[in-house]
Amino acid sequence: MVHSEDDNRLSDLRKKIIGLGETSHRKSYYPQLKGQINELNLAMRALQESEKKYRTLVENVNIGIVRSEPWEGGHIIQVNPAFCKMLGFNDEKELLDISAADLYLYPEDRLELLGELRQTGKIKDRKIVFKVRDGTTILCSITLSTEYDPNGNMILMDGVVEDITEKERRSEALKQANNKLSLLNSITRHDIINQVMLLEGYLYLVMEQIKDPEELRLLQRMEANVMSIERHIMFATDYQEIGIQAPQWVNLLDALTSAMVPVDKALINIRIDVGDYLIFSDPMIGKVFYNLVNNVIKHSEATNLTITTEEEENQLLVVFQDDGIGIMDKSKLFKKGGSSSGYGLFLSKEILSITGIGIRETGMSGKGARFELVFSQGQFKTPV
Secondary structure, three states, X not given: OOOOHHHHHHHHHHHHHHOOOOOOOOHHHHHHHHHHHHHHHHHHHHHHHHHHHHHHHHHHOOOEXXXXXXXXXXXXXXXXXXXXXXXXXXXXXXXXXXXXXXXXXXHHHHHHHHHHHHHHXXXXXXXXXXXXXXXXXXXXXXXXXXXXXXXOOEEEEEEEEEEXXXXXXXXXXXXXXXXXXXXXXXXXXXXXXXXXXHHHHHHHHHHHHOOOHHHHXXXXXXXHHHHHHHHHHHHHHHHHOOOOOOOEEEEHHHHHHHHOOOOOOOOOEEEEEOOOXXXXXXXXXXXXXXXXXXXXXXXXXXXXXXXXXXXXXXEEEEEEEEOOOXXXXXXXXXXXXXXXXXXXXXXXXXXXXXXXXXXXXXXXXXXXXXXXXXXXXXXXXXXX
């Protein structure tokens, strides 16, 4: 087939436009362009593979995932199968035409969440009651985040939703059972303490009338046993309280100051010189502080006690240092009834162990006792 002069000029122009003509200055760039196209294809395939993995993860996870429009009257945009199942829907299509507010038992909750999101941009573990398709309700823990346009306006609201209905029911049932058990134990201990007090009174009256030394010695032993029973009951009272309340962040200085209120200041001079710290501990930490001071008063023969803080190797030490006689035999410290300190140090160690706080005695005999509470990284911080 013979090409006309116009055809030849058109073909030459086309080659120049795409950079393949003999007279094109871009022909030499073709290998680079081809390489870039190959790289782009590889990147596209990698992106598609990544999206496929992400989609598989979203669809197979047991936690509900939902994306919706972040304004009043906004609709559901996308959900995963777990969210559909959670609310009694068969598939995503059945939810796309529903107003997001209609899923809330109390629609005003969504408005409150939207208002908070505008302020903070994120909400974590908020408890919300959702309506199930069959008319029942479920309690969920919801975490929300938002996406914004270039002007800073919210354009998407993403949520991760967990059904915690059964978990909350079990927790409440366990709480009720513990409350009933605690009440029963409290009543029982109260009744036993009353009987012990009566027994102590009768023993005192009998001992006043006994003149025989041997009989008096036997009665004194009986009195000591009765007092031991009373101490056991009081220990059980304190021990039962350990772990009842969730650990929390408390101000170290405030906790120490409160713990020192019942201490007889005439018996020992206490100086508190601690840094500005928050500590993560069982709410009974004040009992630990009191036990340590009470132990000094009872056994150390000290006149001064200094409470300080030190940081070393990412740890915080809260140090109780006295100027007493020190502790010669440390082998029985922190053991239940294993030393002259009774149950106090054992109880203190148990309270501290709930949140992994260590306790040790590093003093030297004759130079005073030194108790150190050891807070690891993550168990202490400075107030913001």
